Amino acid sequence: xxxxxxxxxxxxxxxxxxxxxxxxxxxxxxxxxxxxxxxxxxxxxxxxxxxxxxxxxxxxxxxxxxxxxxxxxxxxxxxxxxxxxxxxxxxxxxxxxxxxxxxxxxxxxxxxxxxxxxxxxxxxxxxxxxxxxxxxxxxxxxxxxxxxxxxxxxxxxxxxxxxxxxxxxxxxxxxxxxxxxxxxxxxxxxxxxxxxxxxxxxxxxxxxxxxxxxxxxxxxxxxxxxxxxxxxxxxxxxxxxxxxxxxxxxxxxxxxxxxxxxxxxxxxxxxxxxxxxxxxxxxxxxxxxxxxxxxxxxxxxxxxxxxxxxxxxxxxx
Amino acid sequence: xxxxxxxxxxxxxxxxxxxxxxxxxxxxxxxxxxxxxxxxxxxxxxxxxxxxxxxxxxxxxxxxxxxxxxxxxxxxxxxxxxxxxxxxxxxxxxxxxxxxxxxxxxxxxxxxxxxxxxxxxxxxxxxxxxxxxxxxxxxxxxxxxxxxxxxxxxxxxxxxxxxxxxxxxxxxxxxxxxxxxxxxxxxxxxxxxxxxxxxxxxxxxxxxxxxxxxxxxxxxxxxxxxxxxxxxxxxxxxxxxxxxxxxxxxxxxxxxxxxxxxxxxxxxxxxxxxxxxxxxxxxxxxxxxxxxxxxxxxxxxxxxxxxxxxxxxxxxxxxxxxxxxxxxxxxxxxxxxxxxxxxxxxxxx
Numbered sequence: 240x241x242x243x244x245x246x247x248x249x250x251x252x253x254x255x256x257x258x259x260x261x262x263x264x265x266x267x268x269x270x271x272x273x274x275x276x277x278x279x280x281x282x283x284x285x286x287x288x289x290x291x292x293x294x295x296x297x298x299x300x301x302x303x304x305x306x307x308x309x310x311x312x313x314x315x316x317x318x319x320x321x322x323x324x325x326x327x328x329x330x331x332x333x334x335x336x337x338x339x340x341x342x343x344x345x346x347x348x349x350x351x352x353x354x355x356x357x358x359x360x361x362x363x364x365x366x367x368x369x370x371x372x373x374x375x376x377x378x379x380x381x382x383x384x385x386x387x388x389x390x391x392x393x394x395x396x397x398x399x400x401x402x403x404x405x406x407x408x409x410x411x412x413x414x415x416x417x418x419x420x421x422x423x424x425x426x427x428x429x430x431x432x433x434x435x436x437x438x439x440x441x442x443x444x445x446x447x448x449x450x451x452x453x454x455x456x457x458x459x460x461x462x463x464x465x466x467x468x469x470x471x472x473x474x475x476x477x478x479x480x481x482x483x484x485x486x487x488x489x490x491x492x493x494x495x496x497x498x499x500x501x502x503x504x505x506x507x508x509x510x511x512x513x514x515x516x517x518x519x520x521x522x523x524x525x526x527x528x529x530x531x532x533x534x535x536x537x538x539x540x541x542x543x544x545x546x547x548x549x550x551x552x553x554x555x556x
Numbered sequence: 557x558x559x560x561x562x563x564x565x566x567x568x569x570x571x572x573x574x575x576x577x578x579x580x581x582x583x584x585x586x587x588x589x590x591x592x593x594x595x596x597x598x599x600x601x602x603x604x605x606x607x608x609x610x611x612x613x614x615x616x617x618x619x620x621x622x623x624x625x626x627x628x629x630x631x632x633x634x635x636x637x638x639x640x641x642x643x644x645x646x647x648x649x650x651x652x653x654x655x656x657x658x659x660x661x662x663x664x665x666x667x668x669x670x671x672x673x674x675x676x677x678x679x680x681x682x683x684x685x686x687x688x689x690x691x692x693x694x695x696x697x698x699x700x701x702x703x704x705x706x707x708x709x710x711x712x713x714x715x716x717x718x719x720x721x722x723x724x725x726x727x728x729x730x731x732x733x734x735x736x737x738x739x740x741x742x743x744x745x746x747x748x749x750x751x752x753x754x755x756x757x758x759x760x761x762x763x764x765x766x767x768x769x770x771x772x773x774x775x776x777x778x779x780x781x782x783x784x785x786x787x788x789x790x791x792x793x794x795x796x797x798x799x800x801x802x803x804x805x806x807x808x809x810x811x812x813x814x815x816x817x818x819x820x821x822x823x824x825x826x827x828x829x830x831x832x833x834x835x836x837x838x839x840x841x842x843x844x845x846x847x848x849x850x851x852x853x854x855x856x857x858x859x860x861x862x863x864x865x866x867x868x869x870x871x872x873x874x875x876x877x878x879x880x881x882x883x884x885x886x887x888x889x890x891x892x893x894x895x896x897x898x899x900x901x902x903x904x905x
Binding site: 257258261391493496510534 | 717720721723725726727728732734736737826830833834835836846850860864870871875878879
């Protein structure tokens with residue numbers, strides 16, 4: 240156990256280091272992306288550009304620039320190139336919207352995915368199952384920004400049932416917050432509901448033929464109890480592990496498209512806008528945060544499963 | 557002795573008969589046979605094929621029917637619809653809706669470009685990016701997965717770290733970071749020279765991003781395969797690692813690879829649309845389904861056909877290949893399906 244944790248932590252640090260270097264390099268290889276020139280603006284003299292370059296250290300070798308930027312990130316004083324605001328402050332300001340979206344949608348897609356999966360499996364081959372299959376397939380085949388735009392058009396513009404995007408902080412007005420989040424939650428969840436219900440359906444159908452399920456039935460336990468305590472409980476393991484990975488990805492910037500369509504002003508949207516401005520520091524921080532969430536949650540999931548299920552052994556990898 | 561032999565043979569024939577008919581048919585022929593019985597998968601496969609053919613015929617449609625190109629502006633033109641002359645783009649900037657005639661069949665966009673023509677050309681670009689990205693993913697993932705699983709040890713360690721790196725990097729963020737920087741600068745790695753607006757840029761990005769999703773399962777499968785007796789036999793027979801990987805391991809993972817292809821094409825088309833929506837995919841004025849949708853989204857309230865036409869086409873194409881892909885998977889692994897159906901019966905009681 241200790242060995243597993245130590246190896247996971249080392250591996251995580253390595254991955255995060257490599258990701259930060261990679262992100263830094265991606266923006267350094269742009270031939271016409273001189274940040275000093277962009278910061279000085281169009282009508283700038285070569286002197287101002289040179290001065291900016293000196294103060295921001297753009298003349299230093301790349302590795303030195305990288306080290307300085309990383310140091311600033313960890314001391315919390317990293318400043319964005321184009322807006323010249325503290326990146327960490329900006330992220331702190333945007334994080335509530337992203338967390339609201341991720342946590343709410345995570346709950347919605349887990350509950351609905353399990354519900355639809357169970358319904359599908361219980362009615363396998365019948366109308367309900369077929370209909371849910373069609374819905375799941377359409378959900379998996381529709382880009383989330385298209386779905387969001389269509390939903391906004393019909394539900395916020397044609398019928399003014401929901402607000403036209405935007406985010407209201409939970410602390411400011413909980414009801415208004417809920418009102419603004421419902422549509423983004425549902426739209427982001429559709430894809431995942433499609434995947435989860437399909438996976439759970441086939442897991443359930445597989446588990447129903449296990450010997451221990453037959454034993455449980457033979458003992459005379461009611462069908463409902465067999466289903467919930469024996470079949471569903473075991474079929475949920477892969478779903479929960481899938482959920483933790485997807486949830487991490489959504490927190491780590493995976494919800495960019497949903498945030499943009501609904502103009503939630505979250506971390507993902509901040510990343511997308513920063514990338515378009517070729518503003519390296521915010522992108523660097525957000526990408527590292529996202530990768531950290533993914534690596535961290537997958538390690539935690541592995542540990543939890545090892546504790547819950549004695550058949551799973553923890554190895555280095 | 558002779559009786560035993562013939563009994564064995566009879567038994568083998570009976571087993572094959574149960575699964576698909578005549579004896580001595582290869583697994584792929586059998587799979588094809590099963591696929592042919594799956595009408596829904598075939599219908600959706602045909603839908604996808606139809607969309608591909610239509611998009612390939614884009615120049616023909618543009619030349620013979622619409623009489624315009626994908627990037628030709630007609631902002632100041634008028635067009636006769638049912639005997640009435642109409643502006644392609646009204647003085648207030650409202651683009652023409654569908655005319656259901658040869659010219660501007662599906663309407664025009666805010667630049668006075670023919671939506672139907674752009675839809676077909678855009679489909680060509682989307683499908684091209686999807687196909688190239690899938691090709692890149694499959695080739696690289698197969699090499700990485702087989703090498704990691706076969707050699708294990710240091711090779712596996714290094715490759716697994718690289719896969720972890722790509723996998724932990726937020727997909728869409730990696731895509732737009734690469735896409736934005738490459739769209740500005742292009743790629744210049746040795747002999748590989750790409751312009752920033754080349755279609756190969758999004759194809760390259762998408763191809764790289766999805767490698768771990770294919771390479772990881774392949775690696776797992778190879779880890780099991782390399783311990784099998786036929787691999788030992790080949791090794792004893794003097795085959796080197798390359799030969800074993802090529803002619804012993806590869807054929808055994810090929811069905812997994814085939815199952816991944818439609819899935820990857822669908823995912824690649826969706827990611828291309830997402831990247832284009834964020835301005836990091838196919839670059840304007842080149843059309844693609846994604847760029848067309850993102851151009852139209854701001855104008856949904858006044859001209860919803862700008863979004864709905866390419867959106868519907870995209871969903872139909874991806875849906876078609878998804879359902880077909882499910883059919884291929886069931887055909888290649890019939891036991892999974894039979895299992896599902898048997899248990900489905902039991903469950904429905």
